Amino acid sequence: MKERTILHYDMDAFYASVEIRDNPSLKGKPMVVGGTVITTASYEARKFGVRSAMSVMEARKLCPNLVVVPVSMGKYLEISSKIKNLVLKLTDKVEFIASDEGYVDITEIIKKYPSKEYFALRFQRGIYENTGLTCSVGIGYNKLSAKIASDVKKPAGYHIFNDSKEFVKFIGEKNIKIIPGVGKKFQEILAEKNILTVGDVHNFSVYELISYFGKSRGEFLYCSSKGEDNRQVDYKRRVHSVGNESTFKYPLESEIEIKRELENIFHKTHERLVGKGLLCKTLTLKVRFENRRTITRSKTLENFVDSREILENTLENINESVDYSMKVKLLGISLGALTQKSVRQLSFSERELFKKKNSVDLLKEKIKKIEKND
Structure with a gap:
């Protein structure tokens, strides 16, 4: 398979960072964006155990001084669109995962730059200069390595895995949860087989893993522990x-x-x-x-x-x-x-407004004709 270079970017505490940027008095304070449920928590709030999808009531028990800022979705979407357009200026080979992260296939364009380090820093600087926000960047040889790399030096850092040897050495002693897709429940199942770290997976053959956890999860675990991931940056994917x-x-x-x-x-x-x-x-x-x-x-x-x-x-x-x-x-x-x-189609209210506007315009035209004839 052709050697690839994949970048994964992840905006740092996106919604919270936008609010801090627009209101500097929030800087350094434990704050969250949300209503009854938290959308995003600042890094200061996360130190208290506060996290997204947690109820605000529960979060206040962990952090009594928590500052809660209401969601301004329109503002976040506008900034997200700006970030996406900046990324698309580099290449169209981009797979946007959410409003604040995405994969970029830089296999061809990286050749124009002195080094991967230089490109990572330039990418971060471009985002910051245009939005005032920081992002974390990971560069790897596939999507898996790029995704994990972007979490290594969060926030506002970057990390690079040049090949599978570097990657496997890095993750070997890390908790098994470092592999994307290994959630809390799967961790409990893996612990029954004494699989606590990524390195522990290497004690089993792929056939054993399949027999214990099923074909899909067994193969996924085996390949991920060895840094193997053949998924492409799916920039033409249609979501149903x-x-x-x-x-x-x-x-x-x-x-x-x-x-x-x-x-x-x-x-x-x-x-x-x-x-x-x-x-x-x-x-x-x-x-x-x-x-x-x-x-x-x-x-x-x-x-x-x-x-x-x-x-x-x-x-x-x-x-x-x-x-x-x-x-x-x-x-x-x-x-x-x-x-x-x-x-998108016009909403009912927009269609009514459109009809009303057209009616007014038609009425004006009729009046002009009458005045002209007179």
């Missing part, structure tokens, strides 16, 4: 839906618990929608009960939207039709029937 779901170790039974989890899942899903610059027309709620019975409820809207308020109200209406007399094992939300924001 965006969604998130959560499975609960202890089934939910109270209305408050269910509402809280739905808020968390909706927040993540909506952020992905707006981060990709998409509009949706369908919202689907998925619920799996303790007896494994699974139901889905969907609502198709009249127009394409990305409005948080409209989608939240839609979710609330769908959720009211669900009978939660049984404990809940899984909740999921997906947004479908997608279209790019640049080609």
